[in-house]
Amino acid sequence: MLANIGQLLTLSSSSSGSRRGAALNELSIIRDAAVLCLGGKIVSTGTTKSALADPWLKKHRKKLTEIDCDGKVVIPGFVDSHTHPAFVLPRLIDFEKRISGSTYEQIAESGGGIRSSLESVRGATKQLLANHVLSAFQDMAAMGTTTVEAKSGYGLTVEAEIKSLEAIGQAAARWPGTVVPTLLGAHVVPPEFRGRSRDYVAAVCNEMIPSVARKKLASFVDVFTERGAFSLDETKLIFQAARQNKLGVRAHVCQLSQCELASLLDDRPASLDHVDHISNHDVARLATTDTIATLVPGANYFLGLEKYPPARKLIDSGVAVALATDYNPGSSPTASMPVVLSLACTHMKMSPEEAISAATINGAHALGLGTRKGTIEPGKDADLAVFEVTDYREIPYWFATNRCAFTVLNGTITLKDNELPFFVGS
Ligand SMILES: [Zn+2]
Numbered sequence: 001m002l003a004n005i006g007q008l009l010t011l012s013s014s015s016s017g018s019r020r021g022a023a024l025n026e027l028s029i030i031r032d033a034a035v036l037c038l039g040g041k042i043v044s045t046g047t048t049k050s051a052l053a054d055p056w057l058k059k060h061r062k063k064l065t066e067i068d069c070d071g072k073v074v075i076p077g078f079v080d081s082h083t084h085p086a087f088v089l090p091r092l093i094d095f096e097k098r099i100s101g102s103t104y105e106q107i108a109e110s111g112g113g114i115r116s117s118l119e120s121v122r123g124a125t126k127q128l129l130a131n132h133v134l135s136a137f138q139d140m141a142a143m144g145t146t147t148v149e150a151k152s153g154y155g156l157t158v159e160a161e162i163k164s165l166e167a168i169g170q171a172a173a174r175w176p177g178t179v180v181p182t183l184l185g186a187h188v189v190p191p192e193f194r195g196r197s198r199d200y201v202a203a204v205c206n207e208m209i210p211s212v213a214r215k216k217l218a219s220f221v222d223v224f225t226e227r228g229a230f231s232l233d234e235t236k237l238i239f240q241a242a243r244q245n246k247l248g249v250r251a252h253v254c255q256l257s258q259c260e261l262a263s264l265l266d267d268r269p270a271s272l273d274h275v276d277h278i279s280n281h282d283v284a285r286l287a288t289t290d291t292i293a294t295l296v297p298g299a300n301y302f303l304g305l306e307k308y309p310p311a312r313k314l315i316d317s318g319v320a321v322a323l324a325t326d327y328n329p330g331s332s333p334t335a336s337m338p339v340v341l342s343l344a345c346t347h348m349k350m351s352p353e354e355a356i357s358a359a360t361i362n363g364a365h366a367l368g369l370g371t372r373k374g375t376i377e378p379g380k381d382a383d384l385a386v387f388e389v390t391d392y393r394e395i396p397y398w399f400a401t402n403r404c405a406f407t408v409l410n411g412t413i414t415l416k417d418n419e420l421p422f423f424v425g426s
Pocket residue numbers: 082084252326328
């Protein structure tokens with residue numbers, strides 16, 4: 001049991017869907033609060049006073065692990081719904097080239113970018129990859145994240161994509177949080193298929209997706225839909241193959257250039273991510289669907305872009321938005337959801353309340369986990385992030401300083417200095 005919580009942001013709501021418009025500002029805060037968790041689930045929330053007066057608790061209190069939160073702020077664990085952790089090396093040459101003026105696309109054309117991560121991932125053992133992925137998950141948890149969507153996408157052969165997803169699975173088995181694996185075989189066309197993107201798409205559809213589905217290694221299939229990567233028509237083909245193999249779909253869209261989203265929305269993607277250059281027409285269309293627009297401003301920051309995703313336009317038009325890190329070696333090497341929240345507030349003019357809702361319950365909906373994750377309500381998974389602040393607005397305010405005291409992941413506590421986890425209750 002966590003007691004003496006200064007502000008408990010439950011985000012509870014009578015509606016079970018994703019949050020849009022004004023509902024993004026509703027955090028349902030309980031002051032002087034307590035949360036009781038048992039067997040990895042949330043059992044009850046309320047004031048500390050009412051919790052301590054509860055007859056069941058009085059009887060069983062000695063058997064519970066009780067943590068005095070001493071006025072700290074507790075929020076639902078962040079759901080980081082867009083990450084690329086299956087890589088080995090940082091991309092320092094790209095970093096320096098960008099500093100001296102090259103653009104993302106110029107770097108990709110000269111052999112840098114996504115393609116430059118291929119060699120090390122193809123050559124790595126599954127164990128080495130799994131260790132890298134696990135270390136990313138641990139960094140994320142230390143900053144408040146309890147659920148992570150993790151993509152493959154730096155192998156780009158059937159064998160290397162399967163190895164990447166198996167490495168994600170191995171890391172997930174060693175981490176107490178929740179991991180949702182995604183196949184991103186269509187990240188870019190690998191060098192051996194240069195000029196033959198149609199053949200590569202056929203390999204993704206006819207070999208990669210069916211073998212990943214057969215081995216149950218992924219829940220979703222993702223596509224990088226962009227000039228220099230995959231066209232809308234190719235994306236459609238990959239979506240169809242995913243559907244035939246009973247996998248969900250999502251895509252990176254409009255990151256660098258505008259594209260028409262109507263044809264993709266027919267496949268009901270769980271999320272469309274980036275959407276920096278989305279047209280007004282598509283904003284209106286997206287607002288009528290359940291597809292989440294996942295915004296990843298860490299990439300805009302790291303690429304040194306002046307323009308950020310149009311969060312205000314999306315929210316004010318009724319689109320359900322989520323926030324994620326886009327953790328990856330090329331454009332967003334950060335595991336920090338609090339930094340992303342800070343960027344959302346300062347550069348996208350989202351309120352702290354909107355940013356927290358987007359990073360929790362809407363992230364959960366983007367992964368199809370809205371009924372299990374993203375709010376602190378009885379019956380949901382015991383995923384909590386405890387911050388050493390007295391007001392939740394300090395979470396985006398103290399940017400790049402980790403104020404997360406500890407996280408509870410499916411009932412298991414992880415401490416900042418990686419002390420051994422232990423269960424809350426039993
Ligand atoms: Zn991405």
